[in-house]
Amino acid sequence: MGNQQIVQKLWNLCNVLRDDGITYHQYVTELTYLLFLKMMKETDNEGAIPEEYRWDSLINIHGLELKKHYQTLLIDLANEGNEVLQQIYTNAKTNIDEPKNLEKIVRSIEELDWYSAKEEGLGDLYEGLLEKNASETKSGAGQYFTPRVLIDEIVKLVNPQPGERCNDPAAGTFGFMIAADRHVRQQTDDYFDLGEKEAEFQKNKAFTGVELVKDTHRLALMNAMLHDIQGEITLGDTLSEVGKSMKNYDVIMTNPPFGTKQGGERPTRDDLTFATTNKQLNFLQHIYRALKPNGEARAAVILPDNVLFESGTGAKIREDLMDKCNLHTILRLPTGIFYAQGVKTNVLFFTRGTTDKNNTEDIWVYDLRTNMPKFGKRTPLNEKHFEPFVKAYESEDRASVKDDRFNVFTRDEIQKKDNSLDIGLIADESLSVYENLPEPIDSAEEAIAKLEQAVGLLNEVVTELREVENGTNNVGTTGEKSKVAETAEVTGNE
Known part of the structure; x- marks a missing residue:
């Protein structure tokens, strides 16, 4: 049984809990509590878990006794001295009311083909669950899940290297950093090409993040642990005082949350030059300021269209970005690739300069949105859709690229349009039927x-x-x- 089948079996167990009124998101969180214990057993890492709360303690009791034991376990593990246990189980509580439902889930997890799961990778299994959760639009999980193919393409182009400090200030389930870790492992024979200190740095310090939502933070911790990443994942708000200490990164890759700060509030940190309630504009300020000013530190950030054209403060932030960084590429993404349908997004690729002025001269824009298929569950976005863009992006002479979707705009042209970056969309063929109509x-x-x-x-x-x-x-x-x-x-x- 492969991981895909195991994920489906685990997912089908959610049907057991419908009578308990449990949502998909609550179910994945509940699975995290249980899978952590099972996976610690499968990987021979139960040493930090008190013996009376290890996985086998759940399969030897039944009914109401099992439920009471499980409730006690959740409370006590949060108070253990082990930091990972505390983070996974802090404020943990079960949403399962029926003891028979809890017992069915425990038994079903025990009966899965864990040999095959370990062969394919427990981290991949868990990521499969998170992806399944995000695809259920009713769960609201898509708000923190970036499509895997998009993450992989961004990581490939940003190309994090061994020894670089990588960060995601809106970490979600830590997908960007896990993909970055995988990318570096592939370059270094799973870190065996590195020295002992360098390999230790990669596992313990290279990949970090911040996540605001407690349950999502828990999922991120579990995801990182199963991928053998021990970098710090902070529970907090990057737009608060927490974010002030996040500096001098070599690589930042992120998909900040959409919308405005709750209640129209401005960020609580005082080191952002331009005050606005727009979350993405504040994240954008944080990101380009958090990069090392060495001419090599780079970022890729997913942002909605409004960030490209919002006037007033938005125009000032874009101007500041183009001064401090070389904003060399904008990818206009297709609609329908996020689970919030109709959201129009873009990826901004930029490199921090050594000075704070005039780092952007030209911006290349690739339109992967216009005249593209209607993406969704039936037509998923895949690697082939990105191939023309990747070819254009990596070209040593971009001016020689023969692709109507790839166009360049000078800084002077952009300044004349109030620093609007809402540029580069090609003609929409769906409108061409009207072009030859008479007046x-x-x-x-x-x-x-x-x-x-x-x-x-x-x-x-x-x-x-x-x-x-x-x-x-x-x-x-x-x-x-x-x-x-x-x-x-x-x-x-x-």
């Missing part, structure tokens, strides 16, 4: 002329038919077209 006035006048002609011909038809009735008209005997036929042609009738 409305001309169409109306032509229609009136035809109607007048038709009325005149109808009058003549009436006269002609009367003559036929009276036997005074030999219609069709001379080869001439009758008025009936002419009228049919004008009015379009047969």
Whole structure:
């Protein structure tokens, strides 16, 4: 049994809990509590867990006794000295009311093919669960889940290297950093090409993040642990005082939450130059300021369209970005790739300069949105859709790229448009059917002329038919077209 089948089996267990009124998101959180214990057993890492709360303690008892034991376990593990245990189980509580449902889930987890799961990777199994959760639009989980293919393409282009400090200030389930870790492992034979200190740095310090939502933070911790990443994942708000100490990163990759700060509040930190309630604009300020000013530190950030064109403070922030960084590429993403349908997003790729002025000269924009398929569950976005963009992005001479979707704009052109970055969208073919239509006035006048002609011909038809009735008209005997036929042609009738 492969991980995909295991994920489906685990997911189907959610049906057991419907009578308990449990949401998909609550179910994944509940699974995290249980899977942590099971996976610690499977990987021989139960040492930090008190013996009375290890996985086997759950499979040897039943009914109400099991439920009481499980409730006690959740409380006590949060108070253990082990930091990972505390973080996974802090404020943990069960949403399962029926003891028989809890027992069914425990038994089902125990019966899964864990040998195959370990062979394919427990981290991949868990990520599969998170992806399944995000695809359930009713769960609201899509708000923190970025499509895997998009993450992988961004990581490939940003190309994090061994020894670099990577960060996601809106970490979600830690997908960007896990993909970055995978990318570096592939370059270094799973870190075996590195020295002992360098490998230790990669596992313990290279990949960090911040997540605001407690349950999502718990999922991120579990995800990182199963991928053997021990970098710090802070529970907090990057737009608060927490974010002030986040500096000098080599790489930042992130998908900040959409919307405005709750209640229209401004961020509580005082080191952002431009005050706004727009979350994405504040995250954007944080990101380009948190990069090392060494000419090499780089970022890729997913942002909605409004960030590209919002006036006032938005224009000032974009100008500051283009001054401090080389904003070299914007990818206009297709709609339908996020689970919030209709959201229009973009990826901004930029490199922090060594100075704070005039780092952006030209911006290349790739339109992957216009005239693209309608993406969704039936037509998922895949790697092939990105191939033309990747080819253009990696070209040593971008000006030589023959692709109508790839266009360049100078800083002067952008400044004349109030620093708007809402640029580079090509002509929409779905609108081309209207391009050759005549002007409305001309169409109306032509229609009136035809109607007048038709009325005149109808009058003549009436006269002609009367003559036929009276036997005074030999219609069709001379080869001439009758008025009936002419009228049919004008009015379009047969």
